[in-house]
Amino acid sequence: MPIDWDETQKALSPVKDYQSLLQRLQESFAYLFVRQNFNLSLPELENYTRLMLGGDSRGRYAEYLALLVGALSQLQQAGVSDILDLLSRTATPNKLQGFVEQSDVHAPQVVAVLKFLLYWVVPGEKYLSGLVRDDPSTSQAIKVLGGLGVRTNLQLLQQGLSAAGRKALSGSSGLPGTVIAELVNRADFSRLPWASKATISNIIGAGYGSLAKLANADPEKLYADFFRYGKAIGKNLKLGNEIENSYRIAKIVPAVLQAD
Structure with a gap:
């Protein structure tokens, strides 16, 4: 039929x-x-x-x-x-x-x-520029990586999964290892279903700079840190259940990044 x-x-x-x-x-x-x-x-x-x-x-x-x-x-x-x-x-x-x-x-x-x-x-492909809030230094780093053919979250993750890969990216791009690590972690966060650049930035701003750190957090401390960060930037992050969902799902998605 x-x-x-x-x-x-x-x-x-x-x-x-x-x-x-x-x-x-x-x-x-x-x-x-x-x-x-x-x-x-x-x-x-x-x-x-x-x-x-x-x-x-x-x-x-x-x-x-x-x-x-x-x-x-x-x-x-x-x-x-x-x-x-x-x-x-x-x-x-x-x-x-x-x-x-x-x-x-x-x-x-x-x-x-x-x-x-x-x-x-399945993680979808997204441009790195869509994973960060307006930040001139980060935008410049993304342009540098783009010149090396690394323009998306999946391209960056494929090259930066291992500590050796991140070190090689730092060497070939001339960018500090800390900058590469932050962008790789943002790309990793982008694997969370429905994760926007605002959500990613808020989680990192609250002190949870990697998906692994989020997944292994103490929930009560995590929520307190997240809401405190929101207050510091003038936003009420208690609306909805953004951090609760992110924490729950971070514990489910496969871990792909290798530790330093």
């Missing part, structure tokens, strides 16, 4: 179209560290989904979680082994058509899982 693309497009929103969705995921998986750390098996992905969505303190994602768990169960029954296998089987509209014809999985279910991967699981 042909795919109802009108119905499938509704599931794709706000992504422009199916090819755009696949392209963004494929671009991320072009990086070795992404393939090594984020190609979860389907059982691992189901557990990851339960942690990400089921752990929300407000219970906002119960219906979404049920939809995804059902779709993942169907995909496992169809023989899909891991994320890259799913992307391979559904890499084009024609391949998606063939896959749904040969399985009991409907196209909107596949799209729902792929969109969850895009927004919640």
Whole structure:
């Protein structure tokens, strides 16, 4: 039965179209560290989904979680082994058509899982300039790295995962190691779902300069430090649950940076 693309497009929103969705995921998986750390098996992905969505303190994602768990169960029954296998089987509209014809999985279910991967699981590529607030010295450092072909968070993470890689970047760019380390850590923070440059800057400003430090923080001290920093810059950071979500999710996402 042909795919109802009108119905499938509704599931794709706000992504422009199916090819755009696949392209963004494929671009991320072009990086070795992404393939090594984020190609979860389907059982691992189901557990990851339960942690990400089921752990929300407000219970906002119960219906979404049920939809995804059902779709993942169907995909496992169809023989899909891991994320890259799913992307391979559904890499084009024609391949998606063939896959749904040969399985009991409907196209909107596949799209729902792929969109969850895009927004919640697989780190997306972002320009480094979009990870920092206006700061002339940092902007200049980003320009220097751009001249070396390092313009995005994933490019920087691929080269700066190890202490040796960060040292090499410092040497080739002429930038101090502290500057490289901060930018690498900002790139690492950008892997948190929905993390804006404001959120990243606020967490770092509160004294938690790495994702590892955030994940291992004492929550009561973390919240106090975060709200105190907000007061110091004239912002009420108690609105919403920005720091609670960031802390919870930092403990779930795979650690990729190697310590100095």
